[in-house]
Amino acid sequence: MPSLKEVKTKITGVKKTSQITKAMNMVAAARLRGAQDKMEAFRPYTSKFNEAMSNLSGGANPDQFPLMENREVKTVELVVVTSDRGLCGSFNANIIKRVEKMMAAYEAEGKTVSLVCVGKKGYQILKKTGKVRKFYSDIMSSFQMFNAREIATDIADNFLKGGSDKVEVVFSKFRSVASQIATVAPMLPVQPIENTEEVEASSSSSGDYIYEPSEEEIMDVLQPLYLNVVVYAAMLEVGAGEHAARMTAMDNATNACKDIVENLTVVYNKARQAAVTNELMDIVGGAEALK
Known part of the structure; x- marks a missing residue:
């Protein structure tokens, strides 16, 4: 004894x-309120942006826009968004497991996989694979839209240069304080966005849109902005999910x-x-x- x-x-x-x-739980709860409000405030903007893109891209000619070019997929780039800090349970591990499964599936098909890591925790694990093309660390605690713009610009430039034929974003979608689901969202090439039932209902009631200037000119401007929105929305989801997961982990x-x-x-x-x-x-x- x-x-x-x-x-x-x-x-x-x-x-x-x-x-x-207990102190970390209280800090995470306080930060979660701000991160969740920011994320929920951005979701309507994302929804409306997708609705506008669906109306524009549905009748667009992919040959006129390099970011919509469909080519044989030989190289896939995965944008992995994780947190910079740990102590949040299996939050980051679930994202990394999803990435590893996707890498194994793509490589089994004979495709080459490259990674862009946003967040320190994902980079620390995935750098061992030797497939990380670029990483961004120490930005998830206080990121802004210009950070998302920098990341999206680099990814788009690599796509246009032929460094990748397909780009997907892997992140954790915030559903509730107790539930964050590892999610995959397509990024490049930009595809015509399919309307959901709600969007279809609103579109049918509002009729067709008349665009000025031309749809082609608007698409030239909206496509880079769309990539910014995709990356920034993923970062917001991960930012809120991180604090929720940490709050739950510290409570346990x-x-x-x-x-x-x-x-x-x-x-x-x-x-x-x-x-x-x-x-x-x-x-x-x-x-x-x-x-």
Whole structure:
């Protein structure tokens, strides 16, 4: 049985750890509010942007726009969006597992895979594959639209130069505080976006659009913006999901600390009772010896 001092030291250490995890839970909860509000405020913009792109790209000629060029897929580029920090449970691991499965599937088809890592945690694991073309770290804590624009521009330039034939974004979609799902979204080539039932209903009720200037001129401007929106939306989803996952993980850690303290307290009480019993036996034995 461990000594009283050892058990007491362990209890003190676990209580201090519990204070840290509880503080991290509160910080994550506070940051989640801001990240979730920002993400939910951007979702309607993304939806309307996709609706406009669906109306424009549906009748567009892919030969006129390099970013819509469909060619034989020999090289696939995956844009992996993860967080810069850990302590958020299996949040990043789920994204990386999804990427690894996709890499294995594409390579089994004879395709070459390259990676663009946004976020430190994804890069730390995936750099071992030797397939990382470019990485962006230390931006997920305070990213802005210009960060997404920089990433999207690099990806588009690589596509236009023939470095990739297909680009997909892998990120974790925020559904609720307890649910973040690893998701894959197509990025390049830009494809005509299929209307959802809601968009179809709104389109049928509003009629056709008349564009000025021409649809081709508008598409030249909207296509790069569309790539920016895809990357930025993925970063917002991951930013909110990271804080939600960390809040849940720290809450579980705090509860685990409480359970450990309770178990150690039982051990401490047993050890103290054993120590008191031994002392009483020594006293009784000494008294008997004096007689």
